[in-house]
Amino acid sequence: MVEKTKPVILVVEDNDDNRQLVIKVLGRRGYDVVGVVDGNEALEQLNSINPDLILMDINLPGIDGYEVTRRIRLQDKFAALPIVALTAHAMVGDEEKSLHAGCDAYISKPINIRTFPETIAAILKEHQP
Ligand code: MN
Numbered sequence: 001m002v003e004k005t006k007p008v009i010l011v012v013e014d015n016d017d018n019r020q021l022v023i024k025v026l027g028r029r030g031y032d033v034v035g036v037v038d039g040n041e042a043l044e045q046l047n048s049i050n051p052d053l054i055l056m057d058i059n060l061p062g063i064d065g066y067e068v069t070r071r072i073r074l075q076d077k078f079a080a081l082p083i084v085a086l087t088a089h090a091m092v093g094d095e096e097k098s099l100h101a102g103c104d105a106y107i108s109k110p111i112n113i114r115t116f117p118e119t120i121a122a123i124l125k126e127h128q129p
Helices: 016-028 039-049 065-073 094-100 116-126
Strands: 008-012 032-036 053-057 083-087 105-108
Touching (some): 008 016, 032 039, 039 065, 053 065, 065 083, 094 105
Parallel strands (some): 008 053, 083 105
């Protein structure tokens, strides 16, 4: 019998402070959190990490978070994987753009460390098989 393991969350974020904060906040809630610094690293490691949810910074060096999301969605295995966009500048149209790129939800930075884990838990619950 296979034991239920903790949900794995992949954080794609180039800013070290932001990435470490997310890892710390979600790690405390019992998630297995893996951080990568850009889209290429995310795409390369996606299959081995096999996350239950991705937090996707939009402003990344190289390929932006929208394009990384589109490329992830091209893989059937990850067609329904919850992807949550993170963006620092909450500009008009950002939410629509992230949803259009295939993200399921949108969180603006800086994250609220009190509500953030609840939001993530709710999204994971919604996407339970
Ligand atoms: Mn960034």
